[in-house]
Amino acid sequence: MNKKKVTIAVSTLTLLAVVWIGFVTFSPNQENPGMVRFLSLSEIQTVKENERIRLGGLVYPGSILISEKNQLECNFRLKQGEHSIPVLFTGTRPDLFKDDAEVIVEGNYIDGAFVADQLQTKCASRFEGELRNEASYNTESI
């Protein structure tokens, strides 16, 4: 077996690999492509029908409403600068979800509201608040 054959074999395989990755990336009509657009609220009118999108922003303080009947259902407003949009989410909320939390939601934009099936809070391994100007609550309040 000469060097040429090896080169041909390896390049064929490489080509196949590239074609495959390209196909998965750009093939249309996928039900759940894993690739979704990350939009800002000012661009939300560009959403195509049934398109899954992602939005990022802050939770509008005081806007979290948890359904009395089902605690898994929750409404809140997502704020991006001056824009904001109502979001409906059903499911387990992340522990860090609260007023002013930085969140990312994924789902569909339907009639002016966003129905999310995914809700993530940012930075689970980050815990970098401002320092407290007060003594330890443990030593004082217990």
Place this chain on the structure above:
Amino acid sequence: MTPVLGSISLSLALGVAFISILLFSLFLKKSDYRFFIAGWRATVVVSALTILATLILLYELLLSNFDISYVAHYTSLETPTFYKITALWAGQSGSLLFWLFILSVYTLIVLYQYRNSYSKLMPWIIIVLVFVQIFFLILVNIVENPFMPTDADFVVINGNGLNPLLQNLTMAIHPPTLYLGYVGFTIPFAFAIAALVTKETGSVWIRSIRRWTLIAWLFQSGGIILGGWWAYQELGWGGYWAWDPVENASFMPWLTGTAFLHSIIIQEKKGLLKTWNMVLILVTFTLCIFGTFLTRSGVMSSVHAFAVSNLGPIFIVFIVIILVICIYLIISRLPYLKSEKRIESFTSRESGFLLNNVIFITICFAVFWGTIFPVLSEAVSGDKITVGAPFFNRVNIPIGLMLLFFTGVGPLLAWRRTSKDAFIRNFSIPIISGIAIFIVCLIFGIRNTTLISFPLTAFVFTAILIEFQRGINSRVTRFDESFLKALQTLIARNRSRYGGYIAHLGIVFMFIGFSGQAFDTELEFALKKGDSKIFDGYSFELVSIDPVERPNHIAWIAGINVWNLEKHLVTTLYPEKRVYFHLDPNPEKRQPHSELDIHTTIYKDIYSIFSGVDIEKQIAYLKIMINRLVYWVWFGGYVLIIGTMISLWPAKEY
């Protein structure tokens, strides 16, 4: 006083590092051995100063000296001592210092390992190591100094404390393990560059770094598995791998490192693929730096990402420098990297190794593509796109299954070429067992990817067993040994080979675990105390919701009896809903946290999350997941680690 000492040692280390480079340059120019000795000592000083600085930061963390910003941000008076230690790598600047600390320890080991055996490679190896140290020293001295004083305009009496999610034993070990892997690849990288510069590209450098590469690879694998384990136990989304940019960042050098580990075997044995091996190790190191960059710069949004920082440009400059040097060196040394022999046949083990490499690189490229696609897409079309797990799974499942298949095929191929007879002899039993499992799967009505993956795992598993059985049989007949004795000596005398096979077994078990995902189910529901809910073959009965107060948090504990349909009690699960810092006067600082509970068997995990509680109505909101075969992922991980350790263990002289 002491914090200043830490800062000073870091600055001194940077200065001495430059002096050390200068001394080595003088040595290379004048060939005066005294310059080499001086440079060697200077490098010891650099490493010692860095280690000293790390110990000082550790000391300050233990003392809770909140005058240092880092200490105030990542620990509080209530932080348990153990987690005060782990806070060393909890934040940005500390973790950079920790990177440097590990590099310095490794550097010292290399310096002492080779102190009496000077080779032409040595000065260059040290120069490369010091060069990398300089980069990180610049970071911790100028950009992110861990000894920065607190900038608050008041006296900080208590610090912020460590994130409760990180107060977990696995989380304490996962980052340092991964770091030991990331940083470990610096050593083979240094040897590779030294070999290129000195044109000593034979098998000498390859042999010296086999063990170093394995050590780095062992830690990298262990770190990745621990990360998955932690995510599964703590994060409460029921999975262990999300194809998050930072996970990908640790996976990519692992892939190229694995390819490298395999292809150096043929360079050692056959003198083939020299250029390729160089490329692989250089790429692996670059990916390690790239990984650190992804984690630390905040370029990608990720659960792992730390604060957005100004580290990005510096890292990119460093990566570009490395790439330029590597590409220049490889191109200019191409004549010295010619293969001594060539591949003789497609059915040879050599070509098996080559194929294995192509597959690993393909997976690595697919992961890389998916990770940077958002950046590319935004640059080209202006669309911000996020790439999620479905993309990575879809791309990688077929390639991964091919890899699994060749894990079985490779070891059964003979060097140079495999004869037809040997082909039939070696492959018939594995193929039959694969087909048998395929039929069993068909009968059980399995129609998803596992219809392919289960038969493949059976095929590979049998192939590996046959490899062991052949070795054992020949010992039993030749030396009249008992079965167990034969197995023991077989492994002891060919540690790297049979250790490798055991690692392959680990991979097979892990694939069984990955396949189980296809059968996972989940349900979210509300349950009143006393009621029960039937789901996926089990009945979940809520028996209690108990509040408990502990030193730094309060918890509601749900007691859930899990019955199977034959009315036998399977287990009682106690997931918790906790609130940390519950006594803090500022409600903003209180942090809810769900502590899940998992019932594990080798078939399935019953995974319970306590999402919310309505105390007045005595209702618990629960999420239950039935995750199939997850146990095998961890079990395979253990086997992989054990196999690698066997490979690593120094062989006895017979």
